[in-house]
Amino acid sequence: MSGVTRTLTLPGGGRDDRYVMTERPQSTPTETYHPLPQGLTIDDVVVRTAYEVKPGDIVVAQFGETRFGRRVSHLSLPYLAHPQSPHRCGCERCDECDDLDDESRHVCLAPSDAYDDCVVLHVGDVLAVVPALVAARFPPLTRPVEVDRFVIEGPGAPQGPYEGLRAPRTWGPWDRVSISPEAAVQLAEDLNARGAESGLTAEWKADWLVISWSARYRGMLSADRRYGAAGREVIEPDAEGRYRIGRLWRWGLHDEPSA
Ligand SMILES: [Zn+2]
Ligand SMILES: [Zn+2]
Incomplete structure (x- = not known):
């Protein structure tokens, strides 16, 4: 044609x-x-x-x-x-x-x-x-699902990238990113591969992703680095099975290498 x-x-x-x-x-x-x-x-x-x-x-x-x-x-x-x-x-x-x-x-x-x-x-x-x-005689125009690739920029070593739903214009590095179950599995593995001294660990409870942080890690996120308490967040999949993860680290957009 x-x-x-x-x-x-x-x-x-x-x-x-x-x-x-x-x-x-x-x-x-x-x-x-x-x-x-x-x-x-x-x-x-x-x-x-x-x-x-x-x-x-x-x-x-x-x-x-x-x-x-x-x-x-x-x-x-x-x-x-x-x-x-x-x-x-x-x-x-x-x-x-x-x-x-x-x-x-x-x-x-x-x-x-x-x-x-x-x-x-x-x-x-x-x-x-x-x-x-x-x-009007044809099927409606649909918008494709658009994705971006996101990296964890810190604190600590950079990690990723992970594919997530496209970031809206108002999106910022502490906002949530919606990633697929496959990307969530990879992210959890990568977090644990960094070792306990990174201050972050991930584990699965059925399909809930539990991310735990140390007091020292929490301290790195706050303005006053002396204070921080250990804790954890349980992330359940949303209605589409995606995991919305944010505020645990600074996300950044991955720069695609030019093909
Ligand atoms: Zn206008
Ligand atoms: Zn306008």
Whole structure:
């Protein structure tokens, strides 16, 4: 199927104003292209300016001018449009909206959520979209489960990484990370492999993970290092079987080695 293209024009655009739409690329190890709802193809795509995008349209790609001419770039994660005026989209001044010099010439196509800033585009930006009426004939657009890799940064030796659910924008190093049962088993093994002098031990009571700390370890976490009491936390799996672990150490995001 590679090499299939369609040449599209904007509504009211001249015949010379052409946009070449290509097949959605396959994911590679470095680039992920989440699939469109099953059955959708480039035959279902039209070009629209950001100003013309309607609620319920699925935005799949954007056209840009480069030194080598006009090029389509496919979005890693197609999104459902909810066009609104920036600053009236309900976002609490995300970075995208905060930087905006002239809101009258921009449109917010998707308001910020726990993970991402608003999608703010110039009204004249050209997009490839599946119109809402067409999209309605296919299964709904789903958001994939997204993950990050987390490391224990300290106190003590770094450890990890462990895969956990993607960190929301407000996430901080002392917040909880939601890891799978497999990652929890690995984490417990790694903690115990460090030996008792690390101040942390892990054990399983059926499917409960019990993490114990020494007084000295607790002292390392507090501002005043002289004080600390030994203790333990029992972590039960949540409804999805995941373990939400936080406040026992400083988590950090793992920098992926470039492939
Ligand atoms: Zn915003
Ligand atoms: Zn917005």
